[in-house]
Amino acid sequence: MxxxxxxxxxxxxxxxAFTLPRFEAAxxxxxxxxxxxxxxEADRGAESLxxxxxxAERPEHGFFG
Incomplete structure (x- = not known):
């Protein structure tokens, strides 16, 4: 791959893994x-993660969000 x-x-x-438990538990x-x-808050937390x-892993890349 x-x-x-x-x-x-x-x-x-x-x-x-971050969002599903939060949505399932409402x-x-x-x-x-x-x-x-x-x-x-789950959306924003996932975006931050x-x-x-x-x-951290691809510092040559940017992040727009």
Whole structure:
């Protein structure tokens, strides 16, 4: 498997492991982004987790989110 694909799949697994238990337990707070779309604390937490991994493991890449 290509290393980039392997990394992307591991990021997806991390996001799933972080968000799924929160959604299954209905343990999240709903908020609104500036564009009036919904966002949860689980969404924001997953984004922070993924950004940290991308920037730590692929510092030559940026993260926009």
């Amino acid at each position: 290509h290393p980039d694909l392997e990394f992307a799949l591991s990021l997806a697994d991390d996001a799933d 343990d999240f707070t709903l908020g609104w982004k500036d564009d009036r779309s919904e966002v949860t 993924l950004a940290a991994r991308v920037l």
